[in-house]
Amino acid sequence: MKDRIPAITVLMPVYNGGSHLRASIESVLSQTHNDFEFLIVDDGSTDESPAVVASYTDPRIRLISMGTNAGLSRALNEGLAQAAAPLIARQDADDLSEPTRLSRQLDYMRVNAATGLLGTQATAISPDGAPTGTVRRCQAPGSIRWFSMFDNPFIHTSTMFRAHAAREAGGFNPAYDPFSQDYDLWCRIMEHHAAANLPEALVRYRVTETSITGALGAGGGSTEYQRKFARIVSELAARQTRRVLGPEAVSDSEIPLLAGLAVGLEAAVLPMFLALFERLLAAYCLRFGACDAEDFRRTIAAQFDALAIRLNPVTRRSAVAVSKHVARHHADLLTSISWSRMLALLLLGSAGRERLARWKRRQPALAKN
Numbered sequence: 001m002k003d004r005i006p007a008i009t010v011l012m013p014v015y016n017g018g019s020h021l022r023a024s025i026e027s028v029l030s031q032t033h034n035d036f037e038f039l040i041v042d043d044g045s046t047d048e049s050p051a052v053v054a055s056y057t058d059p060r061i062r063l064i065s066m067g068t069n070a071g072l073s074r075a076l077n078e079g080l081a082q083a084a085a086p087l088i089a090r091q092d093a094d095d096l097s098e099p100t101r102l103s104r105q106l107d108y109m110r111v112n113a114a115t116g117l118l119g120t121q122a123t124a125i126s127p128d129g130a131p132t133g134t135v136r137r138c139q140a141p142g143s144i145r146w147f148s149m150f151d152n153p154f155i156h157t158s159t160m161f162r163a164h165a166a167r168e169a170g171g172f173n174p175a176y177d178p179f180s181q182d183y184d185l186w187c188r189i190m191e192h193h194a195a196a197n198l199p200e201a202l203v204r205y206r207v208t209e210t211s212i213t214g215a216l217g218a219g220g221g222s223t224e225y226q227r228k229f230a231r232i233v234s235e236l237a238a239r240q241t242r243r244v245l246g247p248e249a250v251s252d253s254e255i256p257l258l259a260g261l262a263v264g265l266e267a268a269v270l271p272m273f274l275a276l277f278e279r280l281l282a283a284y285c286l287r288f289g290a291c292d293a294e295d296f297r298r299t300i301a302a303q304f305d306a307l308a309i310r311l312n313p314v315t316r317r318s319a320v321a322v323s324k325h326v327a328r329h330h331a332d333l334l335t336s337i338s339w340s341r342m343l344a345l346l347l348l349g350s351a352g353r354e355r356l357a358r359w360k361r362r363q364p365a366l367a368k369n
Helices: 018-029 049-054 072-082 101-111 141-147 163-168 181-190 212-218 224-245 252-258 267-288 294-310 316-329 339-347 350-361
Strands: 008-014 036-042 061-065 087-090 115-125 131-135 160-162 194-206
Touching: 008 018, 008 072, 008 101, 018 036, 018 049, 036 049, 036 072, 049 061, 061 072, 072 163, 072 181, 087 101, 087 163, 101 115, 101 160, 101 194, 115 181, 131 194, 141 194, 141 267, 141 294, 160 163, 163 181, 181 194, 181 224, 224 252, 224 267, 252 267, 267 294, 267 316, 294 316
Parallel strands: 008 036, 008 087, 036 061, 115 194
Antiparallel strands: 087 160, 115 131, 115 160
């Protein structure tokens, strides 16, 4: 690897991830595209993780030791600093890449020189690896830019980005560990580079009780952990909205509303959120156009679907309110809304609605550590 520059650096931080690490490594080594270096950054693990990595003799693997637990962003920045390739593919130590993942992303990045950041869709899997659903993100640059004003438009473990774009943007910010250091960096990269998501599910994304997604989905909305998450997402969403639409796009009093699609929204403030959403949507379409594109329409429909299920409490009244709003303001989206889930919200009793809401909230959202 020292004699030539590989096409891709696969960057995988690990902290006490021994239980799934071997399967994750094997999924990288089994790629159909094999011109890569594989940087595994051990962030002070006290389990068998370093021994698992050391058991491999593949010359593409290089273990970097942080010595002590420095945190995800610092581990990623160390890997970013040592990466030799012009393209970096991220993978978490408990996730899996499909065999053609690197090949598909490399082909896209070679053809689309203006693209600095590229993600994919994902298959969600349980701790034992069983598929539990599909994690979808919008695909087109315009949809991604809009979505980024409310939520993270990329599945971190699926991303490939240009090394120079990430370095010029300043790398990962430890202030947003462990939740949203990726969301922050993606927004900074998108200031100067195009971004897209491939339509295929090219990674398998593991949700466990110790992952951020699992922890956020397990505890309702009352824990300090979740309050910190909501505060960080609100801050990043507001910053991105002002980048996209200008400094006056959202007032300080409206900032807490922006995170509603990612972390949930109190039903009492639903009218205020909907008014803000429509105002931002009108401003966005006026500035950028292309709001009638199919991917953009699907994105808006998915946002209303997420809103209905993430209201607190989830009641028939709140579901009706979202349905009426869609019918009144977005009649063209009526065929794109998940009416089976909306009907369930309307027909189920309060206990059934809460079970459905808990299940939906447990689906992968912004981040996983």
